Amino acid sequence: xxxxxxxxxxxxxxxxxxxENPRLLGGSASHAAVAASFFAPVRLVGIVGEDxxxxxxxxxxxxxxxxxxxxxxxxxxxxxxxxxxVNMNNRRTLLTELGVFETFTPHLPDDYKRSPFVxxxxxxxALQHHxxxxxxxxxxxxxxxxxxxxxxxxxxxxxxxxxxxxxxxxDSEAHQLTKEDNVFAAxxxxxxxxxxxxxxxxxxxxxxxxxxxxxxxxxxYPLHKVVDPTGAGDSFVGGMMGYLSTARxxxxxxxxxxxxxxxxxxxxxxxxxxxxxxTKVNRADLEKRVEELEKLTRF
Amino acid sequence: xxxxxxxxxxxxxxxxxxxENPRLLGGSASHAAVAASFFAPVRLVGIVGEDxxxxxxxxxxxxxxxxxxxxxxxxxxxxxxxxxxVNMNNRRTLLTELGVFETFTPHLPDDYKRSPFVxxxxxxxALQHHxxxxxxxxxxxxxxxxxxxxxxxxxxxxxxxxxxxxxxxxDSEAHQLTKEDNVFAAxxxxxxxxxxxxxxxxxxxxxxxxxxxxxxxxxxYPLHKVVDPTGAGDSFVGGMMGYLSTARxxxxxxxxxxxxxxxxxxxxxxxxxxxxxxTKVNRADLEKRVEELEKLTRF
Numbered sequence: 001x002x003x004x005x006x007x008x009x010x011x012x013x014x015x016x017x018x019x020e021n022p023r024l025l026g027g028s029a030s031h032a033a034v035a036a037s038f039f040a041p042v043r044l045v046g047i048v049g050e051d052x053x054x055x056x057x058x059x060x061x062x063x064x065x066x067x068x069x070x071x072x073x074x075x076x077x078x079x080x081x082x083x084x085x086v087n088m089n090n091r092r093t094l095l096t097e098l099g100v101f102e103t104f105t106p107h108l109p110d111d112y113k114r115s116p117f118v119x120x121x122x123x124x125x126a127l128q129h130h131x132x133x134x135x136x137x138x139x140x141x142x143x144x145x146x147x148x149x150x151x152x153x154x155x156x157x158x159x160x161x162x163x164x165x166x167x168x169x170x171d172s173e174a175h176q177l178t179k180e181d182n183v184f185a186a187x188x189x190x191x192x193x194x195x196x197x198x199x200x201x202x203x204x205x206x207x208x209x210x211x212x213x214x215x216x217x218x219x220x221y222p223l224h225k226v227v228d229p230t231g232a233g234d235s236f237v238g239g240m241m242g243y244l245s246t247a248r249x250x251x252x253x254x255x256x257x258x259x260x261x262x263x264x265x266x267x268x269x270x271x272x273x274x275x276x277x278x279t280k281v282n283r284a285d286l287e288k289r290v291e292e293l294e295k296l297t298r299f
Numbered sequence: 300x301x302x303x304x305x306x307x308x309x310x311x312x313x314x315x316x317x318x319e320n321p322r323l324l325g326g327s328a329s330h331a332a333v334a335a336s337f338f339a340p341v342r343l344v345g346i347v348g349e350d351x352x353x354x355x356x357x358x359x360x361x362x363x364x365x366x367x368x369x370x371x372x373x374x375x376x377x378x379x380x381x382x383x384x385v386n387m388n389n390r391r392t393l394l395t396e397l398g399v400f401e402t403f404t405p406h407l408p409d410d411y412k413r414s415p416f417v418x419x420x421x422x423x424x425a426l427q428h429h430x431x432x433x434x435x436x437x438x439x440x441x442x443x444x445x446x447x448x449x450x451x452x453x454x455x456x457x458x459x460x461x462x463x464x465x466x467x468x469x470d471s472e473a474h475q476l477t478k479e480d481n482v483f484a485a486x487x488x489x490x491x492x493x494x495x496x497x498x499x500x501x502x503x504x505x506x507x508x509x510x511x512x513x514x515x516x517x518x519x520y521p522l523h524k525v526v527d528p529t530g531a532g533d534s535f536v537g538g539m540m541g542y543l544s545t546a547r548x549x550x551x552x553x554x555x556x557x558x559x560x561x562x563x564x565x566x567x568x569x570x571x572x573x574x575x576x577x578t579k580v581n582r583a584d585l586e587k588r589v590e591e592l593e594k595l596t597r598f
Contacts, residue, residue, distance in 0.1 A: 087480045181386045184523045205504040208521070217518050217595045222507070224483045256598040296516045297596055299555040 001139075001245045002041040002066075005033050005238065006106050006131045007121025009046035009070065012274055013081040013095070014228055016088070021228075024274030025056045026080065028121035028144065031231035032238025034278055035265040036119070037063035038286060039242035043112050045069035045131065047104045049077040059279060068109045075100040088226045089203070108134045117245040120164070121234055122146045125156035132163055140244065140251055142166035142197075144237050150176050158193060165251075166197035168237050174200050183208060184215075197255065201233055209259060213252055218259040219297055221267035221289050228273045232266040235278060239265030239286075264289040300438075300544045301340040301365075304332045304537065305405050305430045306420025308345035308369065311573055312380040312394070313527055315387070320527075323573030324355045325379065327420035327443065330530035331537025333577055334564040335418070336362035337585060338541035342411050344368035344430065346403045348376040358578060367408045374399040387525045388502070407433045416544040419463070420533055421445045424455035431462055439543065439550050441465035441496075443536050449475050460493035464550075467536050469500040482507060483514075496554065500532055508558060512551055517558040518596055520566035520588050527572045531565040534577060538564030538585075563588040 012026030029046045036042045043066040052072065060067055076099035084091045106127055116139035120128040128143055135141075143164045149157050150173060161167055167190060171183060180186040183200055187210040190198045197211040204223070209216040240255075240262030247254035264286050271277040311325030328345045335341045342365040351371065359366055375398035383390045405426055415438035419427040427442055434440075442463045448456050449472060460466055466489060470482060479485040482499055486509040489497045496510040503522070508515040539554075539561030546553035563585050570576040 182523060182525070184521060202504070205501070215521065215595055216598070217521065218598075219516050219518075219596075222483060222514065222516065224481060226481070260598050294598075296514055297518075299515065299517070299559050299593075 001116045002043055003036045003117040003119060003241050003245045004043045004045065004108075004112055004115035004138075005029050005036060005119045005121055005241075006045035006127070007032060007119075007123045007144075007234070008078055008101065009044070009048050010078040010080055010101075011052075012230060013079070014230055014273055015081075015083040015094070016228060017084070017086045019273070021273040023053075023079070024276070025059060026231060026274050027078065028123060028231075028234040030060075030275065031234035031269065031278070032119055032121045032241070033060070033065050034063050034275055035235040035238030035262070035269070036242030036245075037065055038239065038265065038283055039261070040117075040245045042066065042242070043069055043115060045106045045108060045112065047071040047073060047078075047100050049073060049075045049100045052077045059275070063279070069106070069112055071104075071107070073100040082230070084228070088229055106131050116140070117241055118142070119237060119241045120144065120160075121237065125149050125153050125160045128160055129156065129163070132160075140165050142168060142237065142241060144168045144233070145173065147173050147176060161190070161194035164195055166199065167195040168199045168201065168233075170201040170203070170233065184210075199259070201236065203229075203232075206263070207236070207259060209255060211252070211255065216256045216259065218256070218263055219293060221264050221293055222296065223267055223270055226270045227277070229270045230274065232269045235269040236262040236266040238262070260290055260293055261286060264293065300415045301342055302335045302416040302418060302540050302544045303342045303344065303407075303411055303414035303437075304328050304335060304418045304420055304540075305344035305426070306331060306418075306422045306443075306533070307377055307400065308343070308347050308351075309377040309379055309400075310351075311529060312378070313529055313572055314380075314382040314393070315527060316383070316385045318572070320572040322352075322378070323575070324358060325530060325573055326377065327422060327530075327533040329359075329574065330533035330568065330577070331418055331420045331540070332359065332364050333362050333574055334534040334537030334561070334568070335541030335544075336364055337538065337564065337582055338560070339416075339544040341365065341541070342368055342414060344405045344407060344411070346370040346372060346399050348372060348374045348399045351376045358574070362578070368405070368411055370403075370406070372399040381529070383527070387528060405430050415439070416540055417441070418536060418540045419443065419459075420536065424448050424452050424459045427459055428455065428462070439464050441467060441536065441540060443467045443532070444472065446472050446475060457492060460489070463494055465496035465498065466494040467498045467500065467532075469502070469532065473499050483509075498558070500535065502528070502531075505562065506535070506558060508554060510551070510554065515555045515558065517555070517562055518592060520563050520592055521595065522566055522569055525569045526576070528569045529573065531568045534568040535561040535565040537561070559589055559592055560585060563592065
């Protein structure tokens with residue numbers, strides 16, 4: 001079954017202590033869509049400007065990503081620029097040029113509206129609502145977010161939580177949202193806000209799922225070198241939704257393994273700038289790391 | 300087989316945002332010995348002063364800990380006082396009174412010298428050396444440490460690493476010792492310093508084993524409430540060594556599971572001040588959490 005993914009489609013200029021990479025393909029929807037494409041047909045909803053490089057459109061197409069929902073508008077593509085510190089954990093934003101993103105209203109092509117799996121990747125909660133308003137009885141809806149929306153659009157986000165099956169956020173966002181230091185106390189509070197499934201991401205420390213079947217401690221694939229973590233969280237949730245949409249036996253039964261696949265796609269994402277590494281791997285590479293994770297966690 | 304444990308035997312005064320607990324039984328050897336006692340007979344090597352409460356000697360005995368190696372000397376017992384911040388991760392030392400510990404020289408009773416499993420719990424590396432000097436062909440020796448010894452006794456510690464089978468340290472100590480940000484780069488460097496097995500502890504994020512059989516990602520048992528993390532690391536390594544010493548089939552085959560047991564004892568340690576909670580659990584309680592960890596990590 002196909003996965004509908006809405007989010008940002010951007011150009012990322014990323015600086016690390018070792019290198020500078022201008023105008024890479026980036027954005028939450030780009031990372032999530034490529035990640036999901038290893039498992040399922042993907043429908044992308046986003047917006048780019050006239051300056052959006054043709055090679056990036058080709059790259060989407062090489063991943064068999066349906067671009068009927070990608071609006072190309074007059075103006076410039078959303079451009080984000082950031083810099084990482086030497087330990088690759090802390091980053092600061094140098095520049096945000098919204099461009100055509102400023103007036104983005106996602107319009108779904110008719111056949112998109114019946115997509116069974118929906119990933120509302122990181123984007124303003126009002127736009128996530130707008131996509132859900134157009135959907136016709138989706139089977140499984142997951143929303144991702146970021147600290148910015150907790151700061152400037154909390155009400156929209158809280159309303160969104162009542163409309164989604166799963167909610168993904170990182171540990172500091174969970175703390176910000178619930179004021180709880182303990183991750184399990186935070187999970188309980190977030191469940192009460194709506195979602196049946198809550199996943200808290202902890203970067204290189206993995207992630208925790210909370211759902212009707214209890215908790216799952218999902219490991220991160222251990223990386224010997226991190227080149228650029230931008231988009232790792234988007235790759236995680238994209239890979240997870242891609243795997244889920246094709247797995248037999250329902251969400252509950254497959255969600256843990258879907259997170260493992262997401263974790264593995266995210267690990268490849270971190271090994272190159274932007275999508276450079278992710279777009280060079282294949283399904284067999286993913287299976288190899290999933291097997292490794294099985295060995296790494298067996299006791 | 301019995302486990303020989305040398306380390307500090309102390310009185311801990313622990314302050315948290317919620318409570319103050321003066322002169323609890325503490326010290327690396329106390330925590331490690333109680334943890335190991337769930338699995339194996341334990342021989343304790345340490346020193347206390349005349350002020351050491353009789354009830355704490357009884358508590359050791361209730362755990363069938365052999366006290367022939369515990370020196371009781373004129374003077375006061377080592378007293379440490381610390382305060383935790385509200386998130387229970389950061390702590391600061393308020394007071395350190397060495398007392399009889401200042402002139403401690405560990406003397407092993409003759410039958411201790413043939414102990415097959417030796418845990419050099421956190422204590423000055425010179426004293427860890429002194430214990431090893433007295434041992435007769437131990438089967439498996441593990442050393443723990445702390446940042447203090449990296450700061451003031453690095454040479455002794457580096458020499459020690461050539462004499463032990465396993466070395467346990469936390470992630471910030473691994474960074475300090477190797478100057479490596481990446482945990483796997485740090486593990487490689489530490490192996491080159493001597494130990495066949497290296498374990499890096501990451502607190503609530505679990506621990507990583509590196510050995511001839513590759514890596515193992517050991518989860519921490521997820522705690523819904525942390526009362527006092529003092530001694531958790533000592534409990535981890537103590538439980539691990541206790542389990543290892545009685546498991547059939549050798550170290551390599553049992554080390555992963557031993558770490559899981561250590562992780563579970565450490566989780567109980569965190570649920571009460573000092574040793575209050577740990578001393579109230581039994582083997583069945585431990586098995587229950589080991590089973591839970593199996594469920595929490597299965598995919």
